[in-house]
Amino acid sequence: xxLILTNLLLIVLGxxxxxxxxxxxxxxxxxxxxxxxxxxxxxxPVCKNKLTILQLIPFIGYISTKGIxxxxxxxxxxxxxxxxxxxxxxxxxxxxxxxxxxPRAWVVILIVMCLYVQSLIDFQTMHLFQPLSIILVLSxxxxxxxxxxxxxxxxxxxxxxxxYGLLFCINExxxxxxxxxxxxxxxxxxxxxxxxxxxxxxIGPILLVGSSIxxxxxxxxKEKDRELPLGFGLGIGAILYCLLFIFFSNT
Ligand SMILES: [Zn+2]
Numbered sequence: 001x002x003l004i005l006t007n008l009l010l011i012v013l014g015x016x017x018x019x020x021x022x023x024x025x026x027x028x029x030x031x032x033x034x035x036x037x038x039x040x041x042x043x044x045p046v047c048k049n050k051l052t053i054l055q056l057i058p059f060i061g062y063i064s065t066k067g068i069x070x071x072x073x074x075x076x077x078x079x080x081x082x083x084x085x086x087x088x089x090x091x092x093x094x095x096x097x098x099x100x101x102x103p104r105a106w107v108v109i110l111i112v113m114c115l116y117v118q119s120l121i122d123f124q125t126m127h128l129f130q131p132l133s134i135i136l137v138l139s140x141x142x143x144x145x146x147x148x149x150x151x152x153x154x155x156x157x158x159x160x161x162x163x164y165g166l167l168f169c170i171n172e173x174x175x176x177x178x179x180x181x182x183x184x185x186x187x188x189x190x191x192x193x194x195x196x197x198x199x200x201x202x203i204g205p206i207l208l209v210g211s212s213i214x215x216x217x218x219x220x221x222k223e224k225d226r227e228l229p230l231g232f233g234l235g236i237g238a239i240l241y242c243l244l245f246i247f248f249s250n251t
Pocket of ligand 1: 044048073
């Protein structure tokens, strides 16, 4: 009974965090057009009708309306439900591979959330939200300096410098050849954050997986003239690395 209750609480927590992630992914890129994080209240993107309390409840909101706006019958993107399911699965995985009582699990959840939101914002808008990368840098440095969870403090610091410097240098070389930026500066700070969290030695594999994911996306995408969202690949690559790391260090 206790186990069922714990699982249920973790699913509710994960679903709520997934719903929060959806809000960040939708609203952060719209800050310039007067939509802030908490105002106005959640609304249908088509008819702007405000959502009811029931529609705001994770999982239930989407399923009860069958993904259709009750006011204008517009189809609501299933991405809201997918975010809730994926984040709930990630929360369950993190708490079950680490200990429920381990406070570091909360920092890992914060890191995974920031990576997830950054990836999807980059995928949709080709922009990264710098404050989220700064949270990644700080949480990586603090976690490793205080607990050495992912790596030793020196490696964390080197990861920060190497992560930023590597993409900066690649971009400088690209600029010399093509006279324009090849990589957005947002990607430098994102890889700096990833380096601060997982250490300098993790940057190579994450960059390899990340750029492969981005290239795969390019291969399946029909709009070949579209820019490539490197941050999307880096974020997903870093989440995979994080999950593998906690799985193998706790089994
Ligand atoms: Zn509507």
